[in-house]
Structure formats: C-alpha cells, structure tokens
Amino acid sequence: MNPAPNLVLVGPMGSGKSSIGRRLAERFGLAFLDADREIEAQAGASIATIFECAGEADFRAREQAVLATLLAGEGTVIATGGGAVVDPRTRRLLRERGFVVHLHIDVPRQLQRLARDRTRPLLAADDREQVLRRLAETRDPLYAEVADLRFDTASMNANDTVARLGHLLDLRWQMAAVPAGSTAP
Numbered sequence: 001m002n003p004a005p006n007l008v009l010v011g012p013m014g015s016g017k018s019s020i021g022r023r024l025a026e027r028f029g030l031a032f033l034d035a036d037r038e039i040e041a042q043a044g045a046s047i048a049t050i051f052e053c054a055g056e057a058d059f060r061a062r063e064q065a066v067l068a069t070l071l072a073g074e075g076t077v078i079a080t081g082g083g084a085v086v087d088p089r090t091r092r093l094l095r096e097r098g099f100v101v102h103l104h105i106d107v108p109r110q111l112q113r114l115a116r117d118r119t120r121p122l123l124a125a126d127d128r129e130q131v132l133r134r135l136a137e138t139r140d141p142l143y144a145e146v147a148d149l150r151f152d153t154a155s156m157n158a159n160d161t162v163a164r165l166g167h168l169l170d171l172r173w174q175m176a177a178v179p180a181g182s183t184a185p
C-alpha cells in the first residue's frame with residue numbers, strides 16, 4: 001500500500017486521463033480536477049490560444065504553477081496534461097503528493113483516438129505519427145520515473161478500464177495525508 005493524498009493520472013495525449021479520471025473520482029467519491037481546464041479557466045483562454053499568443057514556454061510555466069496548487073490539496077483525482085512530467089519540480093511534487101498512475105497507450109492507437117482532434121497545438125503538424133513517437137521517446141522515461149502504477153488503456157473501453165484500475169487501486173493506494181514538502185518514500 002502506498003499512502004498519498006491525491007490520485008494523479010499522467011500519460012500521453014489520448015490515453016484517457018480526463019475521462020478515466022472523472023470516472024475514478026466518482027468511484028472513490030473524490031473531487032475531479034483537470035489541470036488543462038484549470039489553466040484555461042485561469043488564463044481566460046484556450047490552450048491553443050495560449051500557445052499561439054504567448055508560446056509554449058508560457059504555457060509550461062502556467063502548467064507548473066497550476067499543478068503545484070492542485071497537488072497542495074488532498075482527496076482529489078487530478079488529470080495532468082501529457083507534458084506535465086517534463087518539469088522536474090512537477091515530477092518531485094507528483095512523487096510527494098500523488099499516487100501516480102501512468103496511463104499507457106501505443107502510438108497507432110493514439111493516432112486513431114486523436115484523428116479528429118484539432119484542439120491540441122502539438123498535433124498541428126503534417127506528420128502526427130512522428131510527433132507522437134518523438135514525444136514518447138523523451139517522455140516515457142519521465143512517466144516511468146514518477147509512476148506508482150503503469151496501466152495499459154489501449155484494449156479496453158472506459159468502463160472496463162475504470163473497473164480494473166479501480167480494483168488495482170483498492171489494493172495499492174491508501175489515501176493518506178502527507179504534509180506538503182515531506183520527502184517521497
């Protein structure tokens with residue numbers, strides 16, 4: 001059993017962090033928080049607009065600040081954006097303040113799920129497959145670094161995923177208060 005005050009989902013775009021996170025929150029009777037939606041609410045602008053007008057570095061700074069605030073709370077299920085783990089401060093906070101689930105999905109499945117998506121600025125490229133492969137290469141080790149549990153979402157629908165993952169979490173995650181700033185085990 002790993003004690004942690006929050007349940008956090010990390011993983012690449014299209015892995016189902018928001019939809020699975022919302023359902024897991026219902027199952028455990030916890031509040032659901034979506035970091036991307038919080039960033040948009042605070043900025044009063046969509047992620048696409050933030051990227052376009054202020055650039056990716058500005059978005060990453062907002063992402064780090066929002067996650068620091070969300071992770072300071074407890075008893076929440078938090079869906080992060082696919083690039084959240086790139087910031088070392090966020091990785092440290094994730095380990096300290098979350099039981100972290102890495103939702104894994106392979107690139108062909110990602111391409112299928114995101115085929116009609118026009119909202120994600122990093123996918124505004126001619127060769128989406130190359131973009132996703134390059135991101136996976138750099139980020140997969142970072143997801144592994146922070147994760148308490150890796151879960152493959154590719155072959156299941158959302159209901160089956162939540163049932164299976166919920167059962168694993170019953171066995172592995174103990175929701176417990178950990179003072180902010182204490183060192184992760």
Ligand code: S3P
Nearest residue numbers: 012013014036081082083120121
């Ligand atoms: C990003 C993933 C997106 C969003 C932004 C950047 C990334 O979130 O934060 O478009 O760097 O992979 P999702 O993983 O929820 O799509």
